[in-house]
Amino acid sequence: MPVTPVVASTEADRRRAFDQFTQSRLDREYRLAAIILRDASEAEDAVHDAAIQAWLHWPDLRDQDRLDAWFGRVMANECRARLRRRKIGPLTFSEPPDREAPDALSALHEREVLHAALAGLDADHRIAVVLRYVADLTPKQIAARTGSREGTVKSRLHYALREMRASLDAADRAWGGRG
Amino acid sequence: MNDERLERELKGALLLDDPGQVQDELRFAVAAITEAPGVASRTARRFSGLRMAVSVIAVVAVISSSLALIVYFRGGTGSGAASSPTASALPSSAAKAGWMDLHWSKPVAFGDATVVDDVVSWKGELWAVGLSTAGRAAFWRSADGAAWIRVTTDDAVFAGANAVKLLAKPAGLVAYGSTAKSPCSGPNAATMCGPDHFAVWTSPDGTTWTRSDTHVFDSANVSSLTSGPTGLIAVGDLSWTEPQIWASSDGKTWRAVGVADGEFSNAHFFVVRGWSGGYVMGGSVGGTEPSSSGTLSPAGAAAAWWSSDGRTWHAADVNRIGLTGVAIQSLHVGRDGLLAIGSEWGGQAATGWWSADGRVWQTLAQSTIMTASGGIIPDPPSDTVFDDGTRMVSFAPDGPDGQLEGWTSFDGKTWSGLSFTALAGSSLPYWPGNASVQTFGKAFILPDGLLVTGQAPGNPPKGLAWRVIAS
Known part of the structure; x- marks a missing residue:
């Protein structure tokens, strides 16, 4: 039977509960962190440091239902801090092939364009986009995870999508201009 | 591009950075957080790890690998037990995901053992149970796997008893096997035997042992015992039509x-296994009772249960x-x-199943199970597959001369060759x-490789051990 922090009365119980909790969430949090940070190694660091934070605060956590949201917020903060320490590079677009592209190649190029454009988003926008389109969280859930208002999340998503569309339009013009 | 397509492409672009599943190193590092007296951030550990690596290179140049092993084992608690939470204390370098090569040390004598039945990691040492050359149940301990x-x-x-399995628990060791009492008795003792008389022993320190009160096992055939999240579970039967499960918190x-x-109509329990998700049990349903002479009747169908x-x-x-006439006889737990x-019955063809959670089992391709069971059907099949709750390793003979070959897997579905x-002075077992x-006898998975047991020729044969380092 899983041991919850609520009923974990001994040190061994607390360790077991922490272990069960973190191990069951490692895969998901690691993948999300890696996509947010675009660096698997740094994602490992982020998850580990977040888990340390969770363990240090474990005795204070009494509400099992809020554990997930709490840990998610720790993870989001870790990623945000790491992104902000980085120098965000300018948007770059790969050169289109020097020939008329078939559909598949065009689609691949579009994805590359989006990939590069996503790298140009600031930390809060990138986190919102990843949580929305990879983790499939609702704006309300994203708000709970990031400590933001729901309206702010919606605004970030709207802005991010607008940026992505603009990037694609620019790339399309570049394709058209080659002909 | 409409919004729907934009969102789809956006998701596809984001997933270009998807690294897949988490690596073992991180899993162990997170599990180690609760063990460390003072937890340090992973970034800091990485730096100190680099400095340590430089030191280790210098040390290794002048110190033999066996001495390094001693340092390693005394430094960590280690864990070879299935699903052990203490795996967290393992060095991260040992938790690398991929094993490709096994480096075999020179074999060493396994004390005065003739057969080594089981090895567990407990309190920073390896503990083994088996049979001494004098024919007695015996225990051995080692700080490094070499001495x-x-x-x-x-x-x-x-x-007069046989202790054949060990379980490492925080409060001590649990051993089980059979008593000296002969299972063959009565007027037909020459041809009719009952099950061995099951026995369990516990020890707080590995030295002082007490036989447990096992009257509930009287007349029972106990086929398997395991440790899991809520304690020890044993399975077997009181008769062909009376399957039985027993439980203990401490042994x-x-x-x-x-x-x-x-849930258990016409059920026959052969094996039980604890894992992080609870317990799984395998066996069969239906069929007719095999005769004691060993002539096995057509059995029912494979079956499994979960709890x-x-x-x-x-x-x-x-x-x-x-599938007909097939029973599940061994269960193994991997990371995935x-x-x-x-x-x-009779062991002519193996079948394998895979499950994510023990609730739904899918048959595996025959080629998979031929690898997992070593291409042959030993009796029981579990003799060729070993696991520690994360990794599975399988050994089998490569051709008629009996040279070994091996594989490893994290899920039992996908196996890669080893x-x-x-190493100098070593000779591999056959x-x-x-x-x-x-x-070759058995393999026990350690954080950085394996401990392989076996026998040297003799009368009686002498127990041997190889430390095998994976890279």
Whole structure:
């Protein structure tokens, strides 16, 4: 039977509960962190440091239902801090092939364009986009995870999508201009 | 581009950075957080790890690998036990995901053992149980896997008994096997034998052992015992038509668990295994009782059950299409799934199943299970697959001369081959069957590789151990 922090009365119980909790969430949090940070190694660091934070605060956590949201917020903060320490590079677009592209190649190029454009988003926008389109969280859930208002999340998503569309339009013009 | 397509493409672009599943190193590092007296951030550890690596290179240049092993084992608690939470204390370098090559050390004598039946990691040392050259149940301990010391025990506690398995628990060790009492008795003793008389022993320190009260096992055939999230679970039967489950929190006192008819109609329990998700049990349903002479009758169908707590059990969904007369006889736990191996009565063909959670079992391709069971059907099949709750390793003979080959897997579905390197002075074991060469016995998974046991020729044969470092 899983041991919850609520009923974990001994040190061994607390360790077991922490272990069960973190191990069951490692895969998901690691993948999300890696996509947010675009660096698997740094994602490992982020998850580990977040888990340390969770363990240090474990005795204070009494509400099992809020554990997930709490840990998610720790993870989001870790990623945000790491992104902000980085120098965000300018948007770059790969050169289109020097020939008329078939559909598949065009689609691949579009994805590359989006990939590069996503790298140009600031930390809060990138986190919102990843949580929305990879983790499939609702704006309300994203708000709970990031400590933001729901309206702010919606605004970030709207802005991010607008940026992505603009990037694609620019790339399309570049394709058209080659002909 | 409409919004829907934009969102789809956006998701695809984001997933270009998807790294897949988390690596073992991180899993162990997170599990180690609760063990460390002062936890340090991973970034800081990485830096200190680099400095340590430089030091280790210098040290290794002048110190033999066996001495390094001693340092390693004394430094960590280690864990070879399945699903052990203490795996967290393992060095991260040992938790690398991929094993490709096994470096075999020179074999060493395993104390005064003739057979080594089981090895567990407990309190920073390796503990083994088996049979001494004098024919007695015996225990050995080792700090490094290279030098084994016989543990002095009270011979009266184990007089005439066989202890064949060890379980490492925080409160001590649990051993089980059979008593000295002959299972063959009565007017037909020459041809009719009952089951061995099951026995359990516990020890707080590995030296002082006490035989548990096992009256609940009287007249029972106990086929398997495991440790899991809520304690120890044993399975077997009181007769062909009376399957039974027993439970204990500490190995000292045991009680029968109610077996509901609905879930266990015509059930036969062969194996039980604890894992992080609870317990899984394998066996068969239906069929007719085999005779004691060993002539096995057509059996029913493979079956499995699962439980979260060891008390309430549910029938699992097992794919039996095209299978008759097959029973699940071994269960293995990997990081990415569970593997069940079964064989026909008589053992002519193996079948494998894979499950993510023990509730639904899918049959594996024959080529998979041929690898997992080593291409042959030993009896029981579990003799060729070993696991520690994260990794599975399988050994088998490569051709008629009995040279070993091996594979490793995290899920039991996908196996990758292992190459072998014999270090100076080493000679690899051969598959059992040739009495004139040293032979393979069992493999026990350690954080950085394996401890392989075997035998050197002799009368009686002498126990051997190889430390095998994976890279």
